[in-house]
Amino acid sequence: MLEQRINKVFGDTEPSGFGSGWWSGVLSTLFGILAFGAVLCLHFPQVLTSPELRPYYPVDLMRKLIQVVIVAAIVLGVVSAMLRRKKVLPLTGMAFALGATLLGGASVQINEPLHNGPAIGLDWFLLDLLLMTMIFSPIEVLWPAYPTQSVFRKEWVTDIGYFLSTHLPIQVTTLLIMLPATKLTALLGVPSVVQAVGHLPWLVQLLLAITVADLAEYAIHRLFHTVPWLWKFHAIHHSSPALDWIVGSRSHLVDDVVVRAFILIPMMMVFSHDINVAYLLFVTLHATWTHCNFGPTLKWLEPYLILPRYHHWHHTSQKEAIDKNFAIHFPWIDRLFGTHYLPADGSWPHTYGLHREHMPQGFLRQFVYPFQRKKAKKA
Numbered sequence: 001m002l003e004q005r006i007n008k009v010f011g012d013t014e015p016s017g018f019g020s021g022w023w024s025g026v027l028s029t030l031f032g033i034l035a036f037g038a039v040l041c042l043h044f045p046q047v048l049t050s051p052e053l054r055p056y057y058p059v060d061l062m063r064k065l066i067q068v069v070i071v072a073a074i075v076l077g078v079v080s081a082m083l084r085r086k087k088v089l090p091l092t093g094m095a096f097a098l099g100a101t102l103l104g105g106a107s108v109q110i111n112e113p114l115h116n117g118p119a120i121g122l123d124w125f126l127l128d129l130l131l132m133t134m135i136f137s138p139i140e141v142l143w144p145a146y147p148t149q150s151v152f153r154k155e156w157v158t159d160i161g162y163f164l165s166t167h168l169p170i171q172v173t174t175l176l177i178m179l180p181a182t183k184l185t186a187l188l189g190v191p192s193v194v195q196a197v198g199h200l201p202w203l204v205q206l207l208l209a210i211t212v213a214d215l216a217e218y219a220i221h222r223l224f225h226t227v228p229w230l231w232k233f234h235a236i237h238h239s240s241p242a243l244d245w246i247v248g249s250r251s252h253l254v255d256d257v258v259v260r261a262f263i264l265i266p267m268m269m270v271f272s273h274d275i276n277v278a279y280l281l282f283v284t285l286h287a288t289w290t291h292c293n294f295g296p297t298l299k300w301l302e303p304y305l306i307l308p309r310y311h312h313w314h315h316t317s318q319k320e321a322i323d324k325n326f327a328i329h330f331p332w333i334d335r336l337f338g339t340h341y342l343p344a345d346g347s348w349p350h351t352y353g354l355h356r357e358h359m360p361q362g363f364l365r366q367f368v369y370p371f372q373r374k375k376a377k378k379a
């Protein structure tokens with residue numbers, strides 16, 4: 001398996017704490033790959049960057065960011081090579097950084113006029129990977145709920161595959177999500193509702209948007225748990241034996257598109273474009289955070305906002321919490337519908353994954369799993 005091969009080539013038996021050269025090596029490799037990918041985007045912007053995102057890029061700032069990432073990959077590579085016996089990680093990081101520099105680095109000019117057309121969202125993948133790693137990995141390393149869980153835990157390569165699969169075809173997924181929502185809104189939407197809601201204070205609108213989205217999410221999420229053939233798609237999201245920020249992106253394409261489209265329909269009927277974009281930003285950060293291996297819990301906030309411990313109970317394989325905690329933002333929605341489960345003693349689940357159900361391993365096998373005729377055995 002790919003994961004075992006990667007672990008064998010890059011891993012070793014030395015300690016991996018701070019000062020051991022492990023983290024500098026990992027970051028050197030990450031930054032090296034990011035820099036190389038970013039320079040490729042500058043060389044082939046028409047095919048490797050999303051037309052929807054291009055207008056929003058502050059190009060000068062992006063070029064500076066590429067420079068910083070190249071330098072960081074080299075400096076961290078040197079540090080790791082000095083501290084650690086096995087040099088594969090730092091050498092990989094430095095090789096990618098060197099490759100990026102030889103290809104022209106941050107100063108590659110974009111000469112061709114760019115137009116709309118089919119493209120792969122490599123820019124979106126690299127940017128989001130950098131952002132999410134910088135936000136969530138430090139808090140998982142510093143304050144984990146499960147201190148013995150490694151960042152490179154079992155099946156991490158599968159989840160990188162999912163992260164790629166949700167980011168590269170951004171044009172296709174956006175179209176699949178937007179098309180039914182735009183059509184239905186055009187057919188059923190009442191413009192005066194959007195106008196009336198638009199007069200409310202911005203924060204009230206956002207809170208309302210989160211409520212509407214979470215109610216819609218609750219309904220469709222519960223349906224995915226209840227209807228057997230839908231469950232086969234959603235079972236993939238529940239199949240990871242451990243949780244961290246990247247597990248949040250483990251979702252079958254059908255699950256991902258149907259859920260997002262279902263939520264977007266009421267959102268587009270009630271709220272303005274700006275509010276919907278603000279909600280999209282909020283849900284990306286909040287939903288990713290609730291999957292984090294992050295221990296600290298604010299007791300006073302738990303009844304009002306979903307914190308990681310709450311969503312972790314949704315992912316447990318322990319019988320007492322199966323088919324509980326469907327909401328993703330507000331716990332009161334689960335209370336209202338009788339599906340709330342959160343032990344008052346502050347405890348976390350012992351086990352995660354599927355309850356009495358076998359899921360094949362790897363991205364491709366999981367992709368075809370829901371289409372196979374074998375009956376889903378759900379307890």
Ligand SMILES: [Zn+2]
Binds near residue numbers: 314
């Ligand atoms: Zn679920």
Ligand SMILES: [Zn+2]
Binds near residue numbers: 237248291311315
């Ligand atoms: Zn989840």
